[in-house]
Amino acid sequence: MKVFVINMHGEPLMPCSPRKARILLKEKRAKVVQREPFTIQLLYGSSGYKQDITIGIDTGHDEVGVSVTTETKELFSSVFKMRNDISKKMTTRRMYRRNKRSRLRYRKPRFDNRAASTRKGRLAPSVEWKVETHKRIISFYQNRLPKCKVILETGIFDMQKMQNPEIKNEMYQKGIQYGYANTKAYVLTRDRHTCQAGKSGCTKRLEVHHIKFKSQGGSDNPKNLITLCSKHHKELHEGKLILNIKKHKSLRSATTMNIIRKRLLGYYPNAIETFGYVTKQNRQNLGLEKSHSNDAFVIAGGNNQQRAETMDYKFKQANNRAIGIHRKGYAPTARKVRYLIQSGDIIKYEGRTYTSKGNKNKGKSILLEIEGKKKTVNSKKVELIYNRKNIQCIYA
Ligand SMILES: [Zn+2]
Numbered sequence: 001m002k003v004f005v006i007n008m009h010g011e012p013l014m015p016c017s018p019r020k021a022r023i024l025l026k027e028k029r030a031k032v033v034q035r036e037p038f039t040i041q042l043l044y045g046s047s048g049y050k051q052d053i054t055i056g057i058d059t060g061h062d063e064v065g066v067s068v069t070t071e072t073k074e075l076f077s078s079v080f081k082m083r084n085d086i087s088k089k090m091t092t093r094r095m096y097r098r099n100k101r102s103r104l105r106y107r108k109p110r111f112d113n114r115a116a117s118t119r120k121g122r123l124a125p126s127v128e129w130k131v132e133t134h135k136r137i138i139s140f141y142q143n144r145l146p147k148c149k150v151i152l153e154t155g156i157f158d159m160q161k162m163q164n165p166e167i168k169n170e171m172y173q174k175g176i177q178y179g180y181a182n183t184k185a186y187v188l189t190r191d192r193h194t195c196q197a198g199k200s201g202c203t204k205r206l207e208v209h210h211i212k213f214k215s216q217g218g219s220d221n222p223k224n225l226i227t228l229c230s231k232h233h234k235e236l237h238e239g240k241l242i243l244n245i246k247k248h249k250s251l252r253s254a255t256t257m258n259i260i261r262k263r264l265l266g267y268y269p270n271a272i273e274t275f276g277y278v279t280k281q282n283r284q285n286l287g288l289e290k291s292h293s294n295d296a297f298v299i300a301g302g303n304n305q306q307r308a309e310t311m312d313y314k315f316k317q318a319n320n321r322a323i324g325i326h327r328k329g330y331a332p333t334a335r336k337v338r339y340l341i342q343s344g345d346i347i348k349y350e351g352r353t354y355t356s357k358g359n360k361n362k363g364k365s366i367l368l369e370i371e372g373k374k375k376t377v378n379s380k381k382v383e384l385i386y387n388r389k390n391i392q393c394i395y396a
């Protein structure tokens with residue numbers, strides 16, 4: 001784990017080790033400007049040496065992996081859990097609003113209140129949030145680190161490359177047979193990662209089979225390829241099974257990730273794009289397990305660098321205003337009293353770090369979960385480390 005450093009003028013420098021940060025702070029040559037993630041500002045002029053930094057981002061629907069890597073070290077490794085409650089929350093809000101309006105005696109006619117929702121290029125709120133959050137994550141690292149290269153893994157396979165194999169970019173010039181790996185990834189996705197033999201008793205391992213055998217001049221075109229499990233693949237080649245191929249479905253193109261991809265590439269035109277099949281190949285070459293942090297490390301061009309400890313973050317809704325506001329005739333439920341320690345804040349108790357589970361007794365006691373058991377402790381014995389905004393770091 002590293003500490004972010006900014007210079008006297010607020011410009012980012014190379015991150016330093018926690019040890020060095022402690023020394024600088026002790027000698028009063030730096031001050032703390034942010035707790036989470038920990039950032040210090042130097043109080044003396046420093047030109048600072050700079051290394052090439054690469055940020056690898058494993059974009060995703062549920063989790064986003066980030067790795068910040070130099071040639072010798074992985075500086076940061078983080079996994080962000082995305083919110084998946086937005087559309088449910090919107091439904092709840094809609095319900096409250098409808099209910100409230102039905103009780104209005106008169107409501108001024110509003111004719112153009114659909115304008116915003118039919119605007120061209122509008123995204124569903126849950127997708128919009130995901131796009132914005134990806135941007136927030138990327139911009140955060142860009143603002144806190146000196147000039148760095150951004151590599152985004154935006155999908156499993158490269159559709160454009162398959163349609164036009166002439167396309168070349170930085171990621172493809174690594175000498176492995178990526179072309180076929182790309183097609184294979186496409187075929188597996190198209191067949192929804194299920195054996196297409198239409199039989200029961202499939203094995204877990206999936207293989208891609210040439211319908212017209214390669215030895216008979218069959219091509220690597222996706223139309224000639226089909227997903228089979230290893231058992232049925234073997235049986236087919238032994239002549240014990242005859243394939244009954246239904247017409248191939250075409251791939252649904254307007255997936256959430258596709259929309260996120262388009263937006264992100266539009267927003268970061270200098271970012272380099274890579275794909276899951278390349279990452280998978282490189283990860284296997286390094287003998288790493290599949291995880292978001294490992295994927296991000298590989299995307300950032302990692303190979304034998306010293307690894308950083310992975311930090312887990314999650315995003316949380318700050319306040320459920322909808323319920324508080326849309327209650328006609330009732331007082332809002334939104335909390336008015338702001339206790340010093342709110343639910344979700346990170347605190348220190350008896351030398352260990354916990355996440356507060358809430359207040360009791362008007363803020364005099366704090367609810368904690370210690371080794372799976374709920375415990376109420378005196379708030380005077382608790383030290384606040386980090387006030388939750390809406391990014392939360394998950395500790396024990
Ligand atoms: Zn099968």
Ligand SMILES: [Zn+2]
Nearest residue numbers: 208209210233
């Ligand atoms: Zn085969």
